[in-house]
Amino acid sequence: MMGFKYTVALMDTASENGMDDVVKTLHYRITMTDVDAPEGTLIPFRFGTVDLESPDSGSFIDFSNISEATAEAWLKSKLNCEYLEVSLTQELEANKVVASNPVPQTTSKMPSW
Secondary structure: OOEEEEEEEEEEEEEEOOEEEEEEEEEEEEEEEOOOOOOOOOOOEEEEEEEOOOOOOOOOOOHHHOOHHHHHHHHHHHOOHHHHHHHHHHHHHHHHHHHHOOOOOOOOOOOOO
């Protein structure tokens, strides 16, 4: 069954309010998994960044203790996941149509005159 993988690839940090390595920005990508599509179908994906609010000292997690699950939860809390997943699915369906009906490749040639 098709799914979606949310990956935090990079985190920008800063020092603030006496805390070091406060995560300020998440760089992410969303990929589709277990896709059933004809050969040659372009599988859509998304990438981008989201900014996070500054934590207070009570909710601060040291950078070395941030788990993949925690980063993913922060990411998903900032995205409209339903909209993104519907958008990716619609793009995949359009790409399947293109892959199933290839257009013959043409070559442009200049005359010698």
